[in-house]
Amino acid sequence: MGLFDDVSRFLESRLEEFLRNNPHLELEALLEQLREQEEDTLKLIADLQVQEKRSQEEILTTAQEIQRWHIRVQKAQNANREDLAVKAQAREAELLRQGNQQWGQMQGVKERISQAKELLGKIQQRRQEVQAKATEAQTARTQAQTQQRVETNAWRNKNPTNYDELEAQFSRWETEAELEQMKRNMGK
Template identity: 35%
Template sequence: MSRSGGDGADWLDQLEAKLEQTLEAFLRANPAQQELLQEQEQRDRQQQSAGRRRAQRAEAELLRQELLNLAAEIQQWRQRVERARSAGADDLANRAQRHLDQLMERGRGRWLQLEQLGRDLQQESTKPAAEPSLEQAWAQFERDQELEQLRERQRQHR
Protein backbone atom coordinates (compact mmCIF):
# COMPACT_ATOMS: atom_id res chain seq x y z
CA MET A 1 0.00 0.00 0.00
CA SER A 2 2.65 2.44 -0.96
CA ARG A 3 1.66 5.88 -2.15
CA SER A 4 2.91 7.39 -5.34
CA GLY A 5 5.38 10.26 -5.20
CA GLY A 6 2.69 12.77 -6.19
CA ASP A 7 0.34 11.79 -3.34
CA GLY A 8 3.16 12.01 -0.83
CA ALA A 9 4.17 15.43 -2.10
CA ASP A 10 0.56 16.66 -1.89
CA TRP A 11 0.26 15.37 1.66
CA LEU A 12 3.54 17.04 2.60
CA ASP A 13 2.47 20.32 0.96
CA GLN A 14 -0.83 20.21 2.86
CA LEU A 15 0.96 19.53 6.13
CA GLU A 16 3.41 22.35 5.51
CA ALA A 17 0.56 24.76 4.67
CA LYS A 18 -1.34 23.74 7.82
CA LEU A 19 1.75 24.21 9.99
CA GLU A 20 2.37 27.62 8.42
CA GLN A 21 -1.25 28.66 9.09
CA THR A 22 -1.01 27.44 12.69
CA LEU A 23 2.21 29.39 13.23
CA GLU A 24 0.73 32.55 11.71
CA ALA A 25 -2.38 32.26 13.89
CA PHE A 26 -0.23 31.72 16.99
CA LEU A 27 1.93 34.74 16.18
CA ARG A 28 -1.13 36.95 15.54
CA ALA A 29 -2.54 35.88 18.91
CA ASN A 30 0.84 36.42 20.62
CA PRO A 31 2.47 39.61 19.30
CA ALA A 32 5.28 39.33 21.86
CA GLN A 33 6.25 35.98 20.34
CA GLN A 34 6.17 37.56 16.88
CA GLU A 35 8.60 40.22 18.09
CA LEU A 36 10.85 37.57 19.66
CA LEU A 37 10.84 35.61 16.41
CA GLN A 38 11.75 38.73 14.43
CA GLU A 39 14.53 39.58 16.87
CA GLN A 40 15.90 36.05 16.56
CA GLU A 41 15.78 36.28 12.77
CA GLN A 42 17.68 39.58 12.97
CA ARG A 43 20.32 38.02 15.25
CA ASP A 44 20.62 35.09 12.85
CA ARG A 45 21.18 37.46 9.92
CA GLN A 46 23.82 39.36 11.90
CA GLN A 47 25.60 36.13 12.81
CA GLN A 48 25.55 34.99 9.19
CA SER A 49 26.96 38.33 8.11
CA ALA A 50 29.71 38.14 10.73
CA GLY A 51 30.49 34.59 9.60
CA ARG A 52 30.77 35.73 5.99
CA ARG A 53 33.14 38.54 7.02
CA ARG A 54 35.31 36.11 9.00
CA ALA A 55 35.45 33.72 6.05
CA GLN A 56 36.32 36.56 3.67
CA ARG A 57 39.09 37.78 5.96
CA ALA A 58 40.52 34.26 6.23
CA GLU A 59 40.39 33.89 2.45
CA ALA A 60 42.10 37.27 2.05
CA GLU A 61 44.86 36.21 4.42
CA LEU A 62 45.40 33.01 2.45
CA LEU A 63 45.57 34.99 -0.79
CA ARG A 64 48.08 37.42 0.75
CA GLN A 65 50.25 34.53 1.86
CA GLU A 66 50.00 32.93 -1.58
CA LEU A 67 51.01 36.23 -3.19
CA LEU A 68 54.05 36.48 -0.92
CA ASN A 69 55.06 32.93 -1.83
CA LEU A 70 54.49 33.65 -5.52
CA ALA A 71 56.60 36.81 -5.30
CA ALA A 72 59.50 34.81 -3.88
CA GLU A 73 59.09 32.14 -6.56
CA ILE A 74 58.90 34.78 -9.30
CA GLN A 75 62.10 36.37 -8.05
CA GLN A 76 63.81 32.98 -8.07
CA TRP A 77 62.71 32.25 -11.67
CA ARG A 78 63.76 35.71 -12.85
CA GLN A 79 67.24 34.96 -11.57
CA ARG A 80 67.18 31.57 -13.30
CA VAL A 81 66.12 33.16 -16.61
CA GLU A 82 68.98 35.65 -16.35
CA ARG A 83 71.50 32.93 -15.42
CA ALA A 84 70.43 30.74 -18.35
CA ARG A 85 70.57 33.69 -20.78
CA SER A 86 73.98 34.84 -19.58
CA ALA A 87 75.27 31.24 -19.93
CA GLY A 88 73.91 31.07 -23.49
CA ALA A 89 71.34 28.36 -22.68
CA ASP A 90 68.63 30.02 -24.76
CA ASP A 91 66.31 26.99 -24.90
CA LEU A 92 66.39 26.64 -21.11
CA ALA A 93 66.01 30.42 -20.71
CA ASN A 94 62.93 30.41 -22.97
CA ARG A 95 61.34 27.55 -21.02
CA ALA A 96 62.12 29.31 -17.75
CA GLN A 97 60.65 32.54 -19.15
CA ARG A 98 57.40 30.76 -20.08
CA HIS A 99 57.22 29.35 -16.56
CA LEU A 100 57.91 32.83 -15.17
CA ASP A 101 55.11 34.25 -17.34
CA GLN A 102 52.71 31.62 -15.97
CA LEU A 103 53.68 32.52 -12.41
CA MET A 104 53.16 36.21 -13.17
CA GLU A 105 49.73 35.47 -14.63
CA ARG A 106 48.79 33.44 -11.56
CA GLY A 107 49.96 36.33 -9.38
CA ARG A 108 47.80 38.80 -11.33
CA GLY A 109 44.82 36.50 -10.89
CA ARG A 110 45.38 36.20 -7.15
CA TRP A 111 45.83 39.96 -6.90
CA LEU A 112 42.49 40.52 -8.67
CA GLN A 113 40.83 38.04 -6.30
CA LEU A 114 42.29 39.89 -3.32
CA GLU A 115 41.07 43.23 -4.67
CA GLN A 116 37.57 41.80 -5.16
CA LEU A 117 37.56 40.42 -1.62
CA GLY A 118 38.57 43.85 -0.36
CA ARG A 119 35.68 45.44 -2.25
CA ASP A 120 33.28 42.79 -0.91
CA LEU A 121 34.45 43.39 2.66
CA GLN A 122 34.10 47.14 2.17
CA GLN A 123 30.55 46.73 0.85
CA GLU A 124 29.65 44.41 3.71
CA SER A 125 30.95 46.84 6.33
CA THR A 126 29.16 49.85 4.79
CA LYS A 127 25.90 47.98 4.23
CA PRO A 128 23.19 49.65 6.31
CA ALA A 129 21.65 47.58 9.06
CA ALA A 130 18.43 45.89 8.08
CA GLU A 131 15.43 48.12 8.63
CA PRO A 132 13.25 46.90 11.48
CA SER A 133 9.95 45.37 10.53
CA LEU A 134 6.80 47.45 10.78
CA GLU A 135 5.83 45.54 13.93
CA GLN A 136 9.22 46.23 15.52
CA ALA A 137 9.11 49.89 14.52
CA TRP A 138 5.59 50.24 15.91
CA ALA A 139 6.54 48.55 19.19
CA GLN A 140 9.52 50.91 19.51
CA PHE A 141 7.25 53.89 18.77
CA GLU A 142 4.84 52.82 21.52
CA ARG A 143 7.69 52.35 24.00
CA ASP A 144 9.04 55.79 23.16
CA GLN A 145 5.58 57.32 23.59
CA GLU A 146 5.10 55.66 26.99
CA LEU A 147 8.55 56.77 28.10
CA GLU A 148 7.81 60.35 27.06
CA GLN A 149 4.51 60.26 28.98
CA LEU A 150 6.33 59.01 32.10
CA ARG A 151 8.89 61.80 31.80
CA GLU A 152 6.14 64.37 31.41
CA ARG A 153 4.36 63.07 34.54
CA GLN A 154 7.63 63.22 36.49
CA ARG A 155 8.18 66.83 35.41
CA GLN A 156 4.65 67.75 36.53
CA HIS A 157 5.17 66.19 39.99
CA ARG A 158 8.32 68.18 40.69
Protein backbone atom coordinates (compact mmCIF):
# COMPACT_ATOMS: atom_id res chain seq x y z
CA MET A 1 0.00 0.00 0.00
CA GLY A 2 3.08 2.23 -0.08
CA LEU A 3 2.31 3.33 -3.63
CA PHE A 4 -1.15 4.50 -2.62
CA ASP A 5 0.24 6.38 0.39
CA ASP A 6 2.84 7.99 -1.87
CA VAL A 7 0.12 9.07 -4.30
CA SER A 8 -1.92 10.47 -1.43
CA ARG A 9 1.04 12.43 -0.06
CA PHE A 10 1.84 13.64 -3.58
CA LEU A 11 -1.72 14.89 -4.01
CA GLU A 12 -1.63 16.70 -0.70
CA SER A 13 1.69 18.39 -1.43
CA ARG A 14 0.57 19.36 -4.94
CA LEU A 15 -2.62 20.90 -3.57
CA GLU A 16 -0.68 22.98 -1.07
CA GLU A 17 1.80 24.10 -3.73
CA PHE A 18 -0.98 24.99 -6.15
CA LEU A 19 -2.86 26.97 -3.53
CA ARG A 20 0.23 28.98 -2.64
CA ASN A 21 0.98 29.96 -6.20
CA ASN A 22 -1.65 31.11 -8.67
CA PRO A 23 -4.74 29.58 -7.04
CA HIS A 24 -7.44 30.20 -9.62
CA LEU A 25 -5.41 28.78 -12.53
CA GLU A 26 -3.60 26.12 -10.57
CA LEU A 27 -6.77 24.77 -8.96
CA GLU A 28 -8.26 24.19 -12.39
CA ALA A 29 -5.12 22.31 -13.48
CA LEU A 30 -5.21 20.23 -10.30
CA LEU A 31 -8.89 19.47 -10.83
CA GLU A 32 -8.10 18.22 -14.33
CA GLN A 33 -5.26 16.09 -12.98
CA LEU A 34 -7.56 14.63 -10.32
CA ARG A 35 -10.23 13.89 -12.94
CA GLU A 36 -7.63 12.02 -15.01
CA GLN A 37 -6.43 10.09 -11.96
CA GLU A 38 -10.02 9.23 -11.11
CA GLU A 39 -10.61 7.93 -14.65
CA ASP A 40 -7.36 5.94 -14.55
CA THR A 41 -8.27 4.44 -11.19
CA LEU A 42 -11.75 3.51 -12.45
CA LYS A 43 -10.16 1.81 -15.46
CA LEU A 44 -7.73 -0.01 -13.15
CA ILE A 45 -10.62 -1.22 -10.98
CA ALA A 46 -12.51 -2.43 -14.06
CA ASP A 47 -9.40 -4.26 -15.35
CA LEU A 48 -8.80 -5.84 -11.96
CA GLN A 49 -12.42 -6.96 -11.74
CA VAL A 50 -12.04 -8.62 -15.14
CA GLN A 51 -8.90 -10.34 -13.84
CA GLU A 52 -10.78 -11.43 -10.71
CA LYS A 53 -13.60 -12.90 -12.81
CA ARG A 54 -11.06 -14.69 -15.00
CA SER A 55 -9.30 -16.04 -11.90
CA GLN A 56 -12.58 -17.29 -10.49
CA GLU A 57 -13.34 -19.08 -13.75
CA GLU A 58 -9.84 -20.63 -13.80
CA ILE A 59 -10.25 -21.77 -10.19
CA LEU A 60 -13.62 -23.31 -11.00
CA THR A 61 -12.16 -25.11 -14.02
CA THR A 62 -9.22 -26.34 -11.92
CA ALA A 63 -11.60 -27.51 -9.16
CA GLN A 64 -13.60 -29.48 -11.72
CA GLU A 65 -10.37 -31.04 -13.01
CA ILE A 66 -9.31 -31.92 -9.45
CA GLN A 67 -12.69 -33.57 -8.88
CA ARG A 68 -12.39 -35.50 -12.16
CA TRP A 69 -8.88 -36.77 -11.28
CA HIS A 70 -9.96 -37.62 -7.73
CA ILE A 71 -12.68 -39.85 -9.18
CA ARG A 72 -10.10 -41.42 -11.48
CA VAL A 73 -7.80 -42.11 -8.53
CA GLN A 74 -10.65 -43.91 -6.77
CA LYS A 75 -11.56 -45.87 -9.92
CA ALA A 76 -7.96 -46.93 -10.46
CA GLN A 77 -7.59 -47.96 -6.81
CA ASN A 78 -10.88 -49.93 -6.94
CA ALA A 79 -9.70 -51.68 -10.07
CA ASN A 80 -6.36 -52.46 -8.41
CA ARG A 81 -4.51 -50.42 -11.01
CA GLU A 82 -1.89 -48.91 -8.74
CA ASP A 83 0.19 -47.71 -11.70
CA LEU A 84 -2.73 -45.55 -12.88
CA ALA A 85 -3.74 -44.60 -9.34
CA VAL A 86 -0.25 -43.24 -8.55
CA LYS A 87 -0.13 -41.19 -11.77
CA ALA A 88 -3.68 -39.93 -11.18
CA GLN A 89 -2.77 -38.93 -7.60
CA ALA A 90 0.27 -37.06 -8.93
CA ARG A 91 -1.94 -35.27 -11.44
CA GLU A 92 -4.49 -34.47 -8.72
CA ALA A 93 -1.71 -33.09 -6.44
CA GLU A 94 -0.37 -30.97 -9.31
CA LEU A 95 -3.85 -29.57 -9.92
CA LEU A 96 -4.25 -28.84 -6.19
CA ARG A 97 -0.98 -26.83 -6.22
CA GLN A 98 -2.14 -25.03 -9.35
CA GLY A 99 -5.50 -24.27 -7.69
CA ASN A 100 -3.76 -22.93 -4.59
CA GLN A 101 -1.61 -20.64 -6.77
CA GLN A 102 -4.68 -19.46 -8.64
CA TRP A 103 -6.44 -18.83 -5.32
CA GLY A 104 -3.48 -16.80 -4.07
CA GLN A 105 -3.39 -14.78 -7.29
CA MET A 106 -7.11 -14.10 -7.02
CA GLN A 107 -6.69 -12.94 -3.42
CA GLY A 108 -3.90 -10.61 -4.60
CA VAL A 109 -6.20 -9.20 -7.27
CA LYS A 110 -8.95 -8.72 -4.67
CA GLU A 111 -6.48 -6.86 -2.44
CA ARG A 112 -5.47 -4.63 -5.34
CA ILE A 113 -9.15 -3.93 -6.07
CA SER A 114 -9.66 -2.96 -2.44
CA GLN A 115 -6.63 -0.65 -2.52
CA ALA A 116 -7.70 0.88 -5.82
CA LYS A 117 -11.19 1.54 -4.44
CA GLU A 118 -9.64 3.15 -1.37
CA LEU A 119 -7.45 5.29 -3.62
CA LEU A 120 -10.48 6.20 -5.73
CA GLY A 121 -12.28 7.36 -2.58
CA LYS A 122 -9.30 9.52 -1.62
CA ILE A 123 -9.07 10.98 -5.13
CA GLN A 124 -12.79 11.74 -5.16
CA GLN A 125 -12.59 13.33 -1.72
CA ARG A 126 -9.58 15.40 -2.78
CA ARG A 127 -11.37 16.43 -5.98
CA GLN A 128 -14.37 17.59 -3.95
CA GLU A 129 -12.08 19.57 -1.65
CA VAL A 130 -10.28 21.15 -4.61
CA GLN A 131 -13.61 21.84 -6.33
CA ALA A 132 -14.82 23.59 -3.17
CA LYS A 133 -11.59 25.63 -3.04
CA ALA A 134 -11.94 26.48 -6.74
CA THR A 135 -15.53 27.59 -6.23
CA GLU A 136 -14.47 29.59 -3.18
CA ALA A 137 -11.59 31.19 -5.12
CA GLN A 138 -13.90 31.97 -8.05
CA THR A 139 -16.43 33.54 -5.69
CA ALA A 140 -13.71 35.60 -4.01
CA ARG A 141 -12.31 36.67 -7.39
CA THR A 142 -15.78 37.62 -8.62
CA GLN A 143 -16.44 39.59 -5.44
CA ALA A 144 -13.06 41.33 -5.75
CA GLN A 145 -13.78 42.21 -9.39
CA THR A 146 -17.23 43.46 -8.46
CA GLN A 147 -15.79 45.53 -5.59
CA GLN A 148 -13.13 46.92 -7.93
CA ARG A 149 -15.79 47.88 -10.48
CA VAL A 150 -17.87 49.51 -7.77
CA GLU A 151 -14.85 51.46 -6.49
CA THR A 152 -13.81 52.41 -10.03
CA ASN A 153 -17.32 53.58 -10.87
CA ALA A 154 -17.55 55.45 -7.58
CA TRP A 155 -14.19 57.08 -8.25
CA ARG A 156 -15.25 58.00 -11.79
CA ASN A 157 -18.53 59.37 -10.57
CA LYS A 158 -17.02 61.10 -7.57
CA ASN A 159 -13.80 62.48 -8.99
CA PRO A 160 -15.15 64.40 -11.99
CA THR A 161 -17.23 66.38 -9.55
CA ASN A 162 -14.21 66.87 -7.33
CA TYR A 163 -12.13 67.85 -10.34
CA ASP A 164 -14.87 70.21 -11.50
CA GLU A 165 -15.01 71.79 -8.07
CA LEU A 166 -11.24 71.94 -7.89
CA GLU A 167 -11.13 73.43 -11.37
CA ALA A 168 -13.70 76.03 -10.37
CA GLN A 169 -11.77 76.89 -7.21
CA PHE A 170 -8.53 77.30 -9.15
CA SER A 171 -10.31 79.36 -11.81
CA ARG A 172 -11.75 81.70 -9.15
CA TRP A 173 -8.43 81.96 -7.38
CA GLU A 174 -6.54 82.56 -10.62
CA THR A 175 -9.16 85.14 -11.69
CA GLU A 176 -8.94 86.87 -8.34
CA ALA A 177 -5.13 86.79 -8.56
CA GLU A 178 -5.27 88.34 -12.05
CA LEU A 179 -7.70 90.99 -10.84
CA GLU A 180 -5.44 91.79 -7.92
CA GLN A 181 -2.48 91.99 -10.30
CA MET A 182 -4.42 94.33 -12.60
CA LYS A 183 -5.40 96.53 -9.67
CA ARG A 184 -1.81 96.78 -8.57
CA ASN A 185 -0.65 97.50 -12.10
CA MET A 186 -3.27 100.23 -12.47
CA GLY A 187 -2.45 101.67 -9.11
CA LYS A 188 1.15 102.17 -10.09
